[in-house]
């Protein structure tokens with residue numbers, strides 16, 4: 001058992017999330033128009049989403065990167081719709097202010113458009129997502145999702161669900177031809193109604209040009225500082241991935257070291273009978289203690 005105050009019962013000094021208004025898809029567009037940087041981070045469970053929300057991050061992506069950083073797969077391909085729904089629900093329960101975006105997993109939108117829409121509806125209806133993210137220039141699907149009242153975040157450049165086609169995780173759009181195609185794809189997604197675009201693993205100059213061209217917000221990851229916002233993977237910025245991090249990741253804390261030290265200390269305390277102490281134990285009322293101790297000893 002562990003006690004968790006529901007978000008309504010938050011009592012500490014008002015967290016940043018309570019001091020600001022709810023982030024919506026139109027609000028993101030407004031931030032772009034006003035030149036305000038959009039902050040985004042992935043999160044996958046109640047506790048961490050709550051911290052991310054309370055820290056004032058604008059957009060929380062329940063990324064399919066959870067396949068790797070939470071579930072331990074080698075890439076993002078194995079995670080299922082049901083697993084993504086399970087995590088999106090947990091995030092939804094924690095978040096009050098951030099925009100919650102759910103990543104559609106590999107295979108859930110690659111067949112018929114109607115299947116993609118049906119799966120996206122599940123994220124909104126069953127898990128409380130406020131938008132879905134899909135990888136690649138799937139213009140017809142974006143149109144169908146928008147028709148179904150589901151806001152869409154596109155994702156172009158290095159799209160991890162295409163790892164086998166790309167032959168690994170490589171920076172994309174490094175030639176003029178590839179950069180031109182990327183610009184066309186980005187414009188087509190925006191024209192189809194995508195509300196924002198994640199651009200991953202592309203040269204700074206290409207991302208800057210696309211950001212300047214599009215009216216919708218462009219959120220970069222490994223795409224340089226000129227995008228309208230930035231997103232990173234929660235576990236990357238906290239050193240919780242057990243792998244060397246990519247060039248574009250900035251590590252803000254070493255949470256692995258904090259957890260290791262705390263858990264080792266706990267193990268030592270239990271082994272040395274230093275935990276729990278008498279203060280950490282429950283007691284019978286003093287008036288009943290002597291009698292009860294005598295009774296318990298005599299029965300033993």
Ligand code: KIV
Nearest residue numbers: 042063064065198233
């Ligand atoms: O799944 C994910 O974490 C993502 C981000 C890298 C944008 O798609």
